[in-house]
Amino acid sequence: xxxxxxxxxxxxxxxxxxxxxxxxxxxxxxxxxxxxxxxxxxxxxxxxxxxxxxxxxxxxxxxx
Numbered sequence: 120x121x122x123x124x125x126x127x128x129x130x131x132x133x134x135x136x137x138x139x140x141x142x143x144x145x146x147x148x149x150x151x152x153x154x155x156x157x158x159x160x161x162x163x164x165x166x167x168x169x170x171x172x173x174x175x176x177x178x179x180x181x182x183x
Contacts, residue, residue, distance in 0.1 A: 142170075
């Protein structure tokens with residue numbers, strides 16, 4: 120059966136949700152590690168900044 124626009128939209132939402140959960144899990148793990156190893160704190164902050172920069176840079180027409 121061919122994909123419909125609704126199917127593609129649902130798949131995109133599912134992929135986005137899955138990716139966001141993975142990002143949250145990984146960043147939380149890094150943050151907890153940095154609590155015990157403060158020297159890793161700047162690297163965690165840098166990853167967050169870079170992620171936000173990518174989102175800003177790739178945002179169509181400034182849409183957040």
